[in-house]
Amino acid sequence: MSDPRDDDPSESPGSRIEPRLGWLEGLRFRDPSQAYEPRERKKSRIGWWALAVAIALAAGVLSFRQTLADWLWPETRAQVLRERAAAALAVGHLTAPEDGSGARELYEAALALDPDRNEAREGLMRVADAAMQQAREAIAQNRYADAHEALQLARALSAPRAKSDAVAVLMRKQEAEHAGIDGLLARAAAAREAGKLDEGPDSALPLYQRVLALQPARTEALEAREDTLADLLQQAKAAMDGGRLADAAKIVGRVAEYDAGHVALPEARAQLARAVERQRQRADRDLRGGRLEAAMAGYRKLLDIDAEDGAALAGIERVGNAYAQRAEQRAADFRFAEAQADLRAASGISPGSAAVRDAARHVERIRKAQSRVAPTMPPRERAGKVSALLAESDRAAARGDWLTPPGDSAYDKLRAAQALAPNDAAVKRAAARALPSVRRCYEDELRGNSLKRAQACLDAWQQLAPNDRATGAARSRLAQRWIAVGNERLGAGEVAFAEQALASARALDAGAPGLDEFATRVKTAAGSGR
Template sequence: MNSRREPTFGPPPSEAPDPDTIRADFRPRRPPPPPPRPLWPWLLGLGLLVGVGGGVYLFRESLADRLLPSTRHAQLMEEAAVALAEGRLSAADGRGARELYTAVLALNPDHAQAREGLRRVAQAALAQARARLDAGDREGAREMLALARTLAVPAPELAPVENELRRLESEESELGRLLSAADDARRAGRLDGGADSALALYRQALAAAPDSAIARAGLQAVLADLLRTAAERLDAGDQDGALMLVQRVEAIDAAHLDLPPLKARLSEFQAGQGQHRSEALAAADAARREGRLSEARDGYRAILAVEPEDNRARQGLEQVAAALAQQAVRAAADFDFETAEARLVEAREIAPGHPAIRDAEARLLQARARASTVEEAPLASSPQVLRLLEEAERAAAARRFVDPPGDSAWDILRNARALAPNDERIYAAMEALVPRARRCVEDDMAANRLSQAGECLEAIVAMNPNEPTLPELRRRLAERWIGRAEERLGAGELGEAERAYRAAQGIEPNHAGLPALAARIEQARLARPR
């Protein structure tokens, strides 16, 4: 039997003292006081608490990011980054980058990434201000500058864009003034011709603002007005005025849409005027050759009134003056001094300093002196008349039928007739001159000496304008000149063809072959390389 005894806590219940037997004066013994505790644990705990609190404060953002990765400000930061990348820097609905970063800072004022985001928004605003200014969007540039200024972009960085904006606004104000003044000038009809004209003001506006659509449209409108005025002048026959305006517009805008049709009209008008002038010149030349000097003079003057620089008309007038001087010489040779003086007066009125006039004046003086000494002598025994007849024969043989004045066969015979009015030999010699000149025309045409044939033809006109064979001679000689012109055209010699055409026109202005020849010459002129 096991005699082991299990341990117990205190005496067994049978051995417990009886509460009734405990003495009344029994008092329990007090435990001894605990020993005093040391202070260092408390100090260590307090230090640890302060350290942990400081670390939490200093690294509160990082701890918040680590401990709360899906908080509201993290979502806002993501949306702000997207808005910044898309260029939505600020928006009234709060979805702009600035507003989103500001919302993050409202949740966490010390959020460093949000502050960096606002800095990038500020720089983006400055960049957009510069880009919008370059694109001409001044209002947009002002908005972006205001945003950049709000986000505390440094003043030195803002200054270049702000200065450029102020300069452009100043130019815009000046541009508005110029455009207003140009509009007023156009309405007042001052299109061109001074610094205050519409054309000058619009051009000045374009120089200040080359991209101004309003200034460019205004300039185009003024040029169109000038071309309309040119068309009106052309309708009124003012070729020079129309040409001046067309050249003015072409110098400013050679590609103006209204230029080509008006230039075509002007070319047609000039061609018509040229044809009309050519016909008028031919008529005046014919009148001069046929001795109708007053008609020739008036024709040349009419041409010069329209075209003051026309050399042919000017030369024609000088030739009329020379012809009048020749008539004065012939009248003086007949001792008709009154007629000679009248012709010289007409010649001086046309060309006062012409050499032929001075020569005629000298011959008139000689004739007056000769008239005072001439005495009528018996015809049969007059050696002077015989000498004159011989001189006239030599002049006719040399083809000096009417030129030079005073030494021609015609003038010599007239002098002889003045000495012996009744001498039949003189009249016979004078009548023989026209047939001899006619043979001269025929011979020269046969030998293709057309210029010399024309001189002989002119001699016939001077001696007898009513010669019956003159129309046929004119027609034939004109045809020869037309043939030469066509031949020269075929050889590509346009200048020679034009000279032959003018010669034919001067001989027979109404010849049926002239219009077709003129058309061919014009076609050749247009086809010629410039």
């Protein structure tokens, strides 16, 4: 059918055309000259578009054919894997764990995809047979490293035990003949004479091990290895005597690898255990005596032997807490530079510790209190100020305001007086008078399970009497009370409170009885709730 305009004589360039056919009603064109196109051109354009769409669809189908086939028909993928495995087996490419291209890996992949078919299992049996054959061929050609690998593969694939044992016996026999047992023994003896017991493949013990791997019943090698191990244990004893416990532990461990049943090994282990315990006790004594650097070094020696040593890890945590506590004591004596050094040491040992944070706040509080004192205050004015502060402290104590309100408590007034005149006799007497009340405060709050207030009383106690050894026992008692309350609240399902109680107890006394068990309970409860 031709275009209606072809028969209209009135049409001329630039003339206006009114549409007269119903099938054109409602159409709008940006350019009237493009409103129509010949049917042949339209068919050509539609044909090209159809061809382009077909090509794109074909490319997509080709691109995703394998993936789609694997999804719809997984047995197709398994068949492909079995075919590739058979091809690898045919050329002797039995295993390639690095890229999965070996016959073993391909058969195992096929079995994982399609475990109900026996073809892959039968293929793995053929791989085991081929590995046995490769081992025999390697032995015949004196390629013993290859023979060991092939035999290991055959055994991993459950080759018949009798056949694999026969190949192993043949390999040992021929390898021994090829290696020259007498030569190996002579080299081992020379290495032992030179003191090279276990320093590399050419030292005595590795050479004896090679001989015994080839001839397990060779008496000469067995006896020589036993004597060499005894020499090595003597080196371990010398290391223990010299305090080199980590070296001694490594040597004892090496002896156990060579011969776990060596006659002298139990005594060496007992000696090492006693040396480790002596080291632990020495570190504990250093900690109790305030020799914190020595204690830290001692606990680190223990961790060099066993990085999971729980007692050593707990000791290091106690060292961190001791540094924090000493920082508070030094700040109380207005030795701020030393206090800051202790805080840095504590932070390095126990970053994020609650005890370290508390100590830092105490040090800063005392520093601010001292900074408010005029450095050039005349002596008479200073004395008057001290007397006023002590009087205010006594009035606050009479009201029972030992620790609160902040800044106006008896404790704060007394600390301010100490900041002004730390060596003043009246100030020292006031501190001595306050100490029993602070102790009673601790006992009362502890008895009433007001643990945070008990902690505040204990802090004040430590500030007023930094050298009072009774504060150590008080810290331990408070830690145990935190554990008891935490256990009770944990039983009620309050995991967050239990975690806070654990942190408080650990900051007070990392070695408190029951702390480890409580920590395990909290960890388990917290883990199950996440």
